[in-house]
Amino acid sequence: xxxVVVGQILNGIILGSLYGIIALGVTMTFGxxxxxxxxxxxxxxxxxxxxxxxxxxxxxxxxxxxxxxxxISAVAGLVADQALFRFTRNNLVNGLLVSIGLISVTESVAxxxxxxxxxxxxxxxxxxxxxxxxxxxxxxxxxxLMLAAVIGLTWLGLSRAWLGRxxxxxxxxxxxxxxxxxxxxxxxxxxxxxxxxxxGFGGALYAxxxxxxxxxxxxxxxxxxxxxxxxxxxxxxxxxxxxVILGVTESVGSLYLPSAFRDAYGLVxxxxxxxxxxxxxxxxxx
Amino acid sequence: xxxxxxxxxxxxxxxxxxxxVAGAQTATVKIxxxxxxxxxxxxxxxxxxxxxxxxxxxINKAGGFKVGDTTxxxxxxxxxxxxxxKEATIQLKKLLEQDKVxxxxxxxxxxxxxxxxxxAKQFNGKFLMMGGGTRIHEFVGQPxxxxxxxxxxxxxxPKGFGEKMVDYLVKTANPKKVAMLFxxxxxxxxxxxxxxxxxxxxxxxxxxxxxxxxxxxxxxVLAKIAGFKPDYLFPGYSDAALYDIVRQSVEGNYSKKxxxxxxxxxxxxxxKDGLEDYIVYVPKxxxxxxxxxxxxxxxxxxxxxFYKRDFxxxxxxxxxxxxxxxxxxxxxAMKKAGTVDDVEKIRKTLLSMTYQGxxxxxxxxxxxxxxxxxxxxxxxxxxxxxxxxxx
Numbered sequence: 001x002x003x004v005v006v007g008q009i010l011n012g013i014i015l016g017s018l019y020g021i022i023a024l025g026v027t028m029t030f031g032x033x034x035x036x037x038x039x040x041x042x043x044x045x046x047x048x049x050x051x052x053x054x055x056x057x058x059x060x061x062x063x064x065x066x067x068x069x070x071x072i073s074a075v076a077g078l079v080a081d082q083a084l085f086r087f088t089r090n091n092l093v094n095g096l097l098v099s100i101g102l103i104s105v106t107e108s109v110a111x112x113x114x115x116x117x118x119x120x121x122x123x124x125x126x127x128x129x130x131x132x133x134x135x136x137x138x139x140x141x142x143x144x145l146m147l148a149a150v151i152g153l154t155w156l157g158l159s160r161a162w163l164g165r166x167x168x169x170x171x172x173x174x175x176x177x178x179x180x181x182x183x184x185x186x187x188x189x190x191x192x193x194x195x196x197x198x199x200g201f202g203g204a205l206y207a208x209x210x211x212x213x214x215x216x217x218x219x220x221x222x223x224x225x226x227x228x229x230x231x232x233x234x235x236x237x238x239x240x241x242x243x244v245i246l247g248v249t250e251s252v253g254s255l256y257l258p259s260a261f262r263d264a265y266g267l268v269x270x271x272x273x274x275x276x277x278x279x280x281x282x283x284x285x286x
Numbered sequence: 287x288x289x290x291x292x293x294x295x296x297x298x299x300x301x302x303x304x305x306x307v308a309g310a311q312t313a314t315v316k317i318x319x320x321x322x323x324x325x326x327x328x329x330x331x332x333x334x335x336x337x338x339x340x341x342x343x344x345i346n347k348a349g350g351f352k353v354g355d356t357t358x359x360x361x362x363x364x365x366x367x368x369x370x371x372k373e374a375t376i377q378l379k380k381l382l383e384q385d386k387v388x389x390x391x392x393x394x395x396x397x398x399x400x401x402x403x404x405x406a407k408q409f410n411g412k413f414l415m416m417g418g419g420t421r422i423h424e425f426v427g428q429p430x431x432x433x434x435x436x437x438x439x440x441x442x443x444p445k446g447f448g449e450k451m452v453d454y455l456v457k458t459a460n461p462k463k464v465a466m467l468f469x470x471x472x473x474x475x476x477x478x479x480x481x482x483x484x485x486x487x488x489x490x491x492x493x494x495x496x497x498x499x500x501x502x503x504x505x506x507v508l509a510k511i512a513g514f515k516p517d518y519l520f521p522g523y524s525d526a527a528l529y530d531i532v533r534q535s536v537e538g539n540y541s542k543k544x545x546x547x548x549x550x551x552x553x554x555x556x557x558k559d560g561l562e563d564y565i566v567y568v569p570k571x572x573x574x575x576x577x578x579x580x581x582x583x584x585x586x587x588x589x590x591x592f593y594k595r596d597f598x599x600x601x602x603x604x605x606x607x608x609x610x611x612x613x614x615x616x617x618x619a620m621k622k623a624g625t626v627d628d629v630e631k632i633r634k635t636l637l638s639m640t641y642q643g644x645x646x647x648x649x650x651x652x653x654x655x656x657x658x659x660x661x662x663x664x665x666x667x668x669x670x671x672x673x674x675x676x677x
Contacts, residue, residue, distance in 0.1 A: 004509050004513070007505075007509060008505065008506050008509060011503070011505045011506070015503050108324065111324050115332065115598065115601075116324075116329045116332045116526075116601075117329070117525070117598055117600060117601055118329075118525055118526050120529045120552075120553075120556050128537055128538065128539065130539070135539045137534075137537040137538065210502045211502075211526070211529035211530050211533075213526055214324075215325070216502075219500050250503075251503070252506070254506035254507055254510070255506050255509065255510055258496070259495055259496065259497050259498070259506060259507040259510065260470035260496035260497060261470075262497070262498045262501060262506070263500075
């Protein structure tokens, strides 16, 4: 049984990194534009379908398909930002309404293009690693490493590069950042586009692990927001940790408790944490 | 006065000269449809909502159908419930009260049916509801529920496809333990209720687990099931979940033998190299039937021409419920009954008929459909055996 539990902890960590990348996008977008972009899950869906299309139908090599998926998600994010989100900056309610509308539109378009038949991408990395009773599919492990690398590089960029420091400065004090010459409009657009690009990257890896349906974005944005709140909105590395904690809670919880209520275990844990730390696990006390 | 006379004379001449203008009339019969065309559970309503418009289009393009002296064309009012029972209730209310529709196709989803049922029951005798939902079985054939017709085979009983599926499983594999994994909703729960006694009657030990709708990562529940050491995993109930269950079960080495009564061959074919056995109930194996059955080939060609896209072979079997054949069957019933308005007369005619379309369709004494089906047996590497069953 111990090995089964260890196996599920590892599985939860891997799944949680997918939640984490969406949480990273949520926390960055909220910090810079003041809106919770619930449509981020849709950019993940776009990335997932693009990867499936370029890999299985256009027969491109997987790395090329992932790169194209990220570019398409970023361009879709840029279009959405310029056409919609730039009019909702720092207006939580308007941003929320626009993102909900965008979810409806993108889901309908995906349904029209791909129908409800689940798309199952051909295996990219076959086989599993087995250690005792623990079996982990190789693709899952590779996906985790890639997601962790992107989150780590994002953190490095934000903490070391000038643009990253400018982004954090703007998130802390917009007026002061503007006075110091930070190009705010460009920065806001850049963060929205980057968030969409990494959501698309998450979607590309999702496509290697799970079947695709037009509604996949809705589930993951909820997990992403949960992870961001659990970690404390604004904490970038915390976003990954929040996702991992949520993933492990769900996986291990389903082993001992009825799996029919899997989503509830993460939510119960979130509520319990917020009761004691209202700013989240890694958020500052206010 | 003179000019009026001239006008009437001209009209009379025209009526005599042009056949059809004088005696025949053209009218419309409205058909309503409430199915989930979009949303997470659309996989069930999707194919039904795709097949009905093709039949309506074909009938109308052929000039309609004649009952008495009147030629009727069909008007389809297909509404997308998105799988939302509240939305479906509003739509049904619109169809029955505003549009005065007497024939409603759907719903395929049990939770939608259970919600709309109390409202729909008020119109018993005034309309027919032809749906495939599993839970319709509990209501169909009961006094006061004559308006309900179930357009799907029932699992249990002497003609039940589930009994025949389990018999096939016992005959070919003789399993001692079967683990069932269903979605935690109305449709999933009833599957557990149906199949536990069927397996028990054949001395097969079972374990039942439920998963949350929308689940993508099944590893934890599969790990839990693996502890039971089942000979076969019996997952359900739509491809949306089955693709992931089969793949993760094979990749994670949890179980490589599958038995299914809901879903398609798609998940098995996708994982054909990793699995050992995949036995699935399919109303019709369209790939094979296309080569042998002209009506199936016609439908596939009509689908491609109508929607200008590829034919969804994996979802097409769901056309066996409230779909293409049923439009033709309903029209036949109206013609035989000699009325498009007398719902009771049409119902009796419909239930006494045997219609030979893509399926051979008839109804039992409970107003529940009986139709021929296929058992598709995939083995490692994708070797496929199709067994035709005539209940």
